[in-house]
Amino acid sequence: MKKLIALLMSVMIVLGSLAGCGSKKEETTKAQETTKAQETTKAQETTAAKEETTAAEASDLAYVKERGKLVVGITDFEPMDYKDESGEWIGFDADMARGFAESLGVEVEFIEITWDNKALELSGRIIDCVWNGMTLTDEVKSAMECSNAYCNNAQVVIVKADVADQYQDVESLSDLAFAVEAGSAGEEEVKALGLNYTPVSTQADALMEVAAGSSDAAVIDSLMAAAMVGEGTGYDELTYTVGLNSELYGVGFRKGSDLAAALNDYFKEAYGDGTMEKCAETYGIQAALIEQ
Structure with missing residues (x-):
């Protein structure tokens, strides 16, 4: 009898042990599945973030809209960019830059730059464009993506x-x-x-x-x-x-920037509805949109 009881207890222990192993195996499998699901979600989020970053890097227009601000490089150059009595930047270029930023749904920020460093300021993303009565020389056109000319100069x-x-x-x-x-x-x-x-x-x-x-x-x-x-x-x-x-003025962006095409579209609209002419009259200049 004692031997029978001992045998039954041994069988119960073995069965309990097997049940415990099965439970642990199920828990491990579930944990592994959860971890894999989490890793998949993270990977998808990372991929999406990378795609957004790549899109912003590839498109200056997307970059500016995502940031909510167009940074314009200028110097003190009346009547194109200069400060009024309250210290606000005004002038033909400053006003047109404000209008362009508004058309993109972003704010505008003006930064005074050292003119000789304008291409470096652009490539380093310190500014998004040079908008300051800039002559479209061969050197400028080789270093920047330039808009159509908007003004004659000498x-x-x-x-x-x-x-x-x-x-x-x-x-x-x-x-x-x-x-x-x-x-x-x-x-x-x-x-x-x-x-x-x-x-x-x-x-x-x-x-x-x-x-x-x-x-x-x-x-x-x-x-x-x-x-x-x-x-x-x-x-x-x-x-x-x-x-x-005799020469022409244009706006410079980073090489390959899609903002140049966006500005050309804005120029056409502003020239067509009289906005550009009105702004030019305010500052005593002659705007002359020239498609290249």
Whole structure:
């Protein structure tokens, strides 16, 4: 009898043990299935995030919209970009940039840049575009994705008014010491002519050099000259004489950026409904949309 009882207890222990193993195996399987499901979900989320990042990286338009802000690189350049009495950036370019940002459903932020570093500022994503009366030179077009031209311009020579009659052609400029903005179309012109010059940070600095007598002459944009030089301006003792070229203004984006095409569409709309012309009249310039 004792042997029978002992045998039955042994069988029960074995069966209990087998049942326990089965339960543990089921629990392990369920845990493994849960872990796999979690890993699959995480992998899907990671893939989706990567796809969003890749899309933003591939598309500047998507990047700007996702961030909710268009960062515009400028310099103090009246009548295109300059500050009013309250310190707000205004001007033809500033106002048009605001309108473009609004059309994208984002805010606009203006950052003053060193003009000679504009391409680096773009590639480093410090700014999204250069919108500052920028001449569409071959160098600019090779380094940036540029919009269609929206304004005609020229580089002109600035001298003191009391000696202006001595400098009415290119040949008369050879003995002058010039101040020009580094990296500008003006610098390209004086270089091409082999003239003696000192690079300065901005076109406004070039004007100050001439007014102070530190330089004999400057080369700046004709639009800026019309706004800042001559009777009724802060530089009434200066005037402009020789025109060195004719050129076009455009906006620069990162190479391959889809924002350039978006801006061209905005320009067409603004030009067609009169918005661009009205803005140009406000700042005394002539807008001329030129598709390339």
